[in-house]
Amino acid sequence: MSDILDELQWRGLLQQHTDLDALREALSAGPITFYTGYDPTAKSLHHGHLVQLIVMRHLQNAGHKPIALVGGATGLIGDPRMSGERTLNEADVVAQWAQALREQIARFLSFEGDNGAVMVNNYDWTAPMSAISLLRDLGKYFRLGTMIAKDTVARRLASDEGISFTEFSYQLLQANDFLELYRRHGVTLQTGGNDQWGNLLGGVELVRKAEGASVHCLTTPLITKADGTKFGKSEGGAVWLDPELLSPYAFYQFWLGADDADVVRFLKVFTFLSREEIEELAEATAQRPKAREAQRALARAVTELVHGAQALADAEAATAALWGGGDLRAVSPATLLEAIAGLEVGELELGEATIVDALVATGQEKGRNAARKTIAQGGAYINNEKVADDERVLTTDDVLPGGLILVRKGRRNLAVVKVVGA
Numbered sequence: 001m002s003d004i005l006d007e008l009q010w011r012g013l014l015q016q017h018t019d020l021d022a023l024r025e026a027l028s029a030g031p032i033t034f035y036t037g038y039d040p041t042a043k044s045l046h047h048g049h050l051v052q053l054i055v056m057r058h059l060q061n062a063g064h065k066p067i068a069l070v071g072g073a074t075g076l077i078g079d080p081r082m083s084g085e086r087t088l089n090e091a092d093v094v095a096q097w098a099q100a101l102r103e104q105i106a107r108f109l110s111f112e113g114d115n116g117a118v119m120v121n122n123y124d125w126t127a128p129m130s131a132i133s134l135l136r137d138l139g140k141y142f143r144l145g146t147m148i149a150k151d152t153v154a155r156r157l158a159s160d161e162g163i164s165f166t167e168f169s170y171q172l173l174q175a176n177d178f179l180e181l182y183r184r185h186g187v188t189l190q191t192g193g194n195d196q197w198g199n200l201l202g203g204v205e206l207v208r209k210a211e212g213a214s215v216h217c218l219t220t221p222l223i224t225k226a227d228g229t230k231f232g233k234s235e236g237g238a239v240w241l242d243p244e245l246l247s248p249y250a251f252y253q254f255w256l257g258a259d260d261a262d263v264v265r266f267l268k269v270f271t272f273l274s275r276e277e278i279e280e281l282a283e284a285t286a287q288r289p290k291a292r293e294a295q296r297a298l299a300r301a302v303t304e305l306v307h308g309a310q311a312l313a314d315a316e317a318a319t320a321a322l323w324g325g326g327d328l329r330a331v332s333p334a335t336l337l338e339a340i341a342g343l344e345v346g347e348l349e350l351g352e353a354t355i356v357d358a359l360v361a362t363g364q365e366k367g368r369n370a371a372r373k374t375i376a377q378g379g380a381y382i383n384n385e386k387v388a389d390d391e392r393v394l395t396t397d398d399v400l401p402g403g404l405i406l407v408r409k410g411r412r413n414l415a416v417v418k419v420v421g422a
């Protein structure tokens, strides 16, 4: 159990922490109970939360007991962020999102055995707290100077927009959660992203002042891409864990597309592959980058972790069928629809339409002459089969489930013909 901190360190999952020797000692002396909190600010968690869930699982695998906290109360207040004051969400929406998060989180932890996970909601102890108790009992432990010095608060205070008393008070509630969980469950460690450092320390201090106990916290670094672009193609730049917000196919493609400069770091952070396996994949990337073995291993591991074995199998089948000459008719209609989301779509009626029309209608080619040239050079495909004849007519035999025909130009440019009319 003693090497869990080394493991997290090696994986690049450790950024800041309270006294390291004391933490190491606590972790090696026997199972501890720790907690990580998630606020319902959307209907789904994303890759940033995934890092936290993975840290929880590493700690649980090492024998420690996880408490996953859903912020039913804190989600109503809003942790101040740099980009400005949050708009308050309706209470019933927050409650609904809290439930959705609970279900997502549960899939990453084991609820069996002595160190089985426990789920809590801070609404349970925060909602009944009175204004007088908040100000008189809790407030007395907090010094204003410390509160306004916290990173985000300080910067928001200095901004034109400033900060509301609502968001300013957030840190009291999170600190109180640590105290409450220390009292109820003997929690002695809180983990979180590095943006949570101030909030985590607030809890450590509160437990020390109110209970005279010394507890710990640690943060994970913010995981970024080497080229500085945002994580994920979706709006807001998030890789959502909810398959309705990001299909398992698109999720798989995101990891498959990882840069060589990122892939080894991502394997350490986002998978449970062993040190040996990751070192082998690092070697493969250095020796044969074109084979993209590490990317495939990454995409497989993360997709299976988040969406399960069946979704991974579907995503792989769709990838092979779309890009690798696999059997398109073996792909389920639902997966096919996911896989073509985001591709260029052109509409055609069957009858006279040829491969030339398909290339032009989908915008793969600007004009008919260019299309003919591509076909003559052997660069045109219908449903992954090379077409050499530029008079080749599209027929009902070409139509895939959902009324679609795939048209490809060269190796990489894939588009969809949507068959219209009777």
Ligand SMILES: N[C@@H](Cc1ccc(O)cc1)C(=O)O
Binding pocket: 036, 037, 038, 039, 069, 071, 074, 079, 122, 173, 174, 175, 177, 178, 196, 199
């Ligand atoms: N403040 C955390 C969520 C959280 C809420 C309550 C806690 O007790 C702990 C963590 C975040 O924004 O991600």
